[in-house]
Amino acid sequence: MEKFNLIATTTFGLEAICKNELKNLGYEIINTENGRVYFEGSLRDVARCNLWLRSADRVLIELGRFEALSFEELFDNVYKINWQDILPENGNFIINGKSIKSRLFSISDCQRITEKAIVEKLKTKYKTSWFKKDGPLYNIEVSLLNDVASITIDTSGAGLHKRGYRRLHGEAPLKETLAAALVLLSYWNEDRTLYDPFSGTGTILIEAAMIGKNIAPGLERGFNFNDWTGVDKNILKDEKEKAKASIKNIDLSIRGSEIDRDTYKLSKDIIDDLGFSKDIIIKNEDFRNSKALNNNYEVIITNPPYGERLKDVDVKKLEVDLFNKYKKHDTLSKYILTSDENLERNINKKADRKRKLYNGRIKVNYYQFYGPRPPQK
Numbered sequence: 001m002e003k004f005n006l007i008a009t010t011t012f013g014l015e016a017i018c019k020n021e022l023k024n025l026g027y028e029i030i031n032t033e034n035g036r037v038y039f040e041g042s043l044r045d046v047a048r049c050n051l052w053l054r055s056a057d058r059v060l061i062e063l064g065r066f067e068a069l070s071f072e073e074l075f076d077n078v079y080k081i082n083w084q085d086i087l088p089e090n091g092n093f094i095i096n097g098k099s100i101k102s103r104l105f106s107i108s109d110c111q112r113i114t115e116k117a118i119v120e121k122l123k124t125k126y127k128t129s130w131f132k133k134d135g136p137l138y139n140i141e142v143s144l145l146n147d148v149a150s151i152t153i154d155t156s157g158a159g160l161h162k163r164g165y166r167r168l169h170g171e172a173p174l175k176e177t178l179a180a181a182l183v184l185l186s187y188w189n190e191d192r193t194l195y196d197p198f199s200g201t202g203t204i205l206i207e208a209a210m211i212g213k214n215i216a217p218g219l220e221r222g223f224n225f226n227d228w229t230g231v232d233k234n235i236l237k238d239e240k241e242k243a244k245a246s247i248k249n250i251d252l253s254i255r256g257s258e259i260d261r262d263t264y265k266l267s268k269d270i271i272d273d274l275g276f277s278k279d280i281i282i283k284n285e286d287f288r289n290s291k292a293l294n295n296n297y298e299v300i301i302t303n304p305p306y307g308e309r310l311k312d313v314d315v316k317k318l319e320v321d322l323f324n325k326y327k328k329h330d331t332l333s334k335y336i337l338t339s340d341e342n343l344e345r346n347i348n349k350k351a352d353r354k355r356k357l358y359n360g361r362i363k364v365n366y367y368q369f370y371g372p373r374p375p376q377k
């Protein structure tokens with residue numbers, strides 16, 4: 001099966017997590033740069049990665065990479081790509097673009113030149129002057145960085161954070177990919193209780209349940225590449241069957257507190273629909289009144305209100321109350337994602353580790369306070 005140059009894109013700060021996911025899936029990493037992890041694979045690998053990557057945003061096929069200091073160079077190098085073997089005559093190809101620190105700074109002109117080169121190449125095979133574009137979708141991007149152009153085609157379609165279970169986005173939603181990364185960055189595993197005192201619609205808890213049960217995050221959705229002309233539809237079907245067979249039939253101890261009644265009801269509906277009602281228990285309560293933990297090597301992973309979500313909330317009091325409530329829980333590990341730069345000062349405690357991440361466009365910190373390791377069974 002033909003090998004491609006593949007790119008898993010991810011949020012800035014999550015490259016190491018995405019890289020580790022790919023290694024665990026058996027791939028050799030070629031390179032890692034801002035928001036991109038490069039590796040090689042076949043169309044079957046495209047299917048596997050779209051199904052299994054939890055922290056990636058998309059899986060791209062890189063069709064060409066070259067220096068482009070002029071529109072003539074851009075045209076000639078795009079034309080060299082074998083578009084006639086990639087796009088059908090009715091292919092609905094759309095050109096997206098971006099340019100950073102490059103001479104060819106006009107994105108619209110780069111898109112126009114790229115499309116012109118593709119059309120001219122397709123004419124050598126299809127002998128027509130006009131293409132209907134009423135067939136399968138091919139999202140193509142021309143991306144320039146420091147005068148180097150990368151021509152990619154998106155295999156995923158909708159972003160991989162769209163697992164299919166979220167029905168309400170809320171005021172400041174936590175992307176499923178970031179929620180999964182928070183769990184992967186922690187020391188939580190299926191043998192420990194996980195608790196989110198600000199559980200919202202349950203994204204962190206649901207992602208943890210999927211990780212604990214080894215459920216592929218893309219199992220219930222489709223991907224653009226599977227609609228492309230000439231693609232064997234059995235590839236994705238086979239990979240989904242393998243993924244279903246690898247699900248662990250185990251019980252998990254995952255807990256949450258949500259003070260807003262409507263949000264709580266929505267989270268319950270989502271959890272019930274997913275079949276996690278025995279694994280994830282959320283209560284409509286203020287975390288200050290919760291009895292979810294009993295100092296048995298549990299893990300807190302949470303994304304408390306911040307930024308636009310704060311409104312009338314006193315963030316300092318919220319943080320102090322959270323840490324005061326569990327100050328006697330000496331086996332507890334705590335992982336807090338927040339935009340508040342003063343968390344350590346507010347609670348008078350230094351985090352064991354602090355990671356800079358992004359929740360959408362909001363710069364945030366992931367504060368990690370490690371508890372002791374549980375005794376080995």
